[in-house]
Amino acid sequence: MKEKIKQISALGWVAIFLSSISITILIPEMLQYFEVGNTVEPWRNAYRVSTAIAIEIFSEGTPGEIVYTKERLSALAGIIILFIIGPGLFLLCGLNGNDEPTDSNSFIGFVSGLIITISALFMMSVEVGMYTFIYDNSKVSASRSSKTDEIRLNLSTLATESYQYLVLPEEQGGGGGSFEDLHIENLPSYSELEPGSYRFGESPSDTLLRIIGSDKPDYTAGDEQAEEVTLIVNVQPSDILHWKKNR
Structure with a gap:
């Protein structure tokens, strides 16, 4: 040969x-x-x-x-x-x-x-x-989709708790129609979330609350870092949940 x-x-x-x-x-x-x-x-x-x-x-x-x-x-x-x-x-x-x-x-x-x-x-x-x-x-896409669902679920929980604060009278520890004195750390479910992944964004009025959730998917391909997933939800009396942005 x-x-x-x-x-x-x-x-x-x-x-x-x-x-x-x-x-x-x-x-x-x-x-x-x-x-x-x-x-x-x-x-x-x-x-x-x-x-x-x-x-x-x-x-x-x-x-x-x-x-x-x-x-x-x-x-x-x-x-x-x-x-x-x-x-x-x-x-x-x-x-x-x-x-x-x-x-x-x-x-x-x-x-x-x-x-x-x-x-x-x-x-x-x-x-x-x-x-x-x-x-x-496929792994990156699945991980990103899973992280997006996780953030959306957590934001929905935070938004519901924020709305409960909004409609609760001040005498009972609520905002009495205003988000002005609400801090995200005071929401019951916040302590169970990843620190720093969820925060309040700037809002044009005290009756509109903007909650931002962002985190990176768990899976990375080699040395390439996964792109961060960010979702924003607005909470207001006329529309409890209004998804503002998804990227």
Whole structure:
């Protein structure tokens, strides 16, 4: 095998890598032409079929599995070619063939297997990179959504308690129609919240209270810090809760 590798010139290696990249690029176009998919990795057609069948079960109740025969066969063929035939040619022709330059059949089989194997590695790299990207973004999105719901719930609780203070007469410890003497630290639920995450904002009048909640999601992708989630709610007699801003 070492001798066969040595027989490949620098230009030959360039041609091999270009051929592998071309295969990786052309496979989706071929699959789309024959209407059996359009993904870089042929095995993903099997995933697509499973998703399509599940959708049909929920929408119509009867999955049309026979319709997807071509997609399944293309996925199977892709797996066999990329992970059995390609590496098989590479190993068999590399180990069992004659290392002499005149043994053209063995050398062609070796190079063909090498091209297919490199193509499979390219496709797997795309798969891993794509799923890593999707996974990170999904985790960030889910964490941000969870934090947004948490802040909204806490703001709703604070707003309700603030409104109770507003309508409660001064003789009973309330504001008697005014938020002027209310401090966020005096609200019952504030002590259970993250210190510094919730505060009163500037309000144009003593009958309008602006509560601001902000915090960072728990999940971060690598060294990148998650963007802070900020919600603002206005509390006033005519409209108990009025969401002002969400970013």
